Amino acid sequence: MINYADAILVVILLSVLLSLESNRLIALVKIMGLQGIMVSLVPLFLEQHSNLSSGGLIFFQIMILVKGLLIPGLLYFAVQRVAIKREVEPIIGYHASLFAGLGMILVSLFITDKLQVSLPGGHTLLLITAITTLGAGLFLMMSRTKAITQVIGYLMLENGIYLVGTALTKQSHTRYVVEFGVLLDVLVGVMIMGIILHNINHAFDDVDTGLLGRLKD
DSSP states (O other), rough: OOOHHHHHHHHHHHHHHHHHOOBBBBHHHHHHHHHHHHHHHHHHHHHHTTOOOHHEEEEEEEHHHHIIIIHHHHHHHHHHHTTTBBBOOOOOOOOHHHHHHHHHHHHHHHHHHHHHOOOOOOOOHHHHHHHHHHHHHHHHHHOBBHHHHHHHHHHHHHHHHHHHHHHHHHHHHHHHHHHHHHHHHHHHHHHHHHHHHHHHHHHHHHHHGGGGGGOOO
């Protein structure tokens, strides 16, 4: 029998590695859309539809729409408006970033083993995926210079936090309430960031945050 939860987690790990290796912003936005959908589906398949109320189903539908369509759609619109196609000069190269992602998987495996957390059956891979996604989000934020890529890293970080909550929280309704609040904050943040990116690009013809270090009195 196919374990759909494990298959989804593998897709999430692959999306993390692809995001670290890709320099095309449009591709990054599409990867984040796929990752958002997969992250939203994880709890649904872990619970095997048991004890899932109509409110829970509505929540999952909202999650898929926001994480998989709305937020990536806003990012796609921002990329089109600022006319940026690639991350040209990252702080850490793409091949090194890919190896860093593989290293994060190994570190996540080590951390999960050392924590010895009493996880429900089948949640070990979930915690490994969660820690890897969280770490990769932080890595993207620190190793890239384009503001849009840093926003994508922030969204990946939020996905990792959600997966950690899914792995460790036994009362699912509590996780839903907390995640919905975080999701609204992220959505507002992305909308504000889109406005800021448009204004920065209109004024300075670039959104490279590394240029801020060159400002002088």
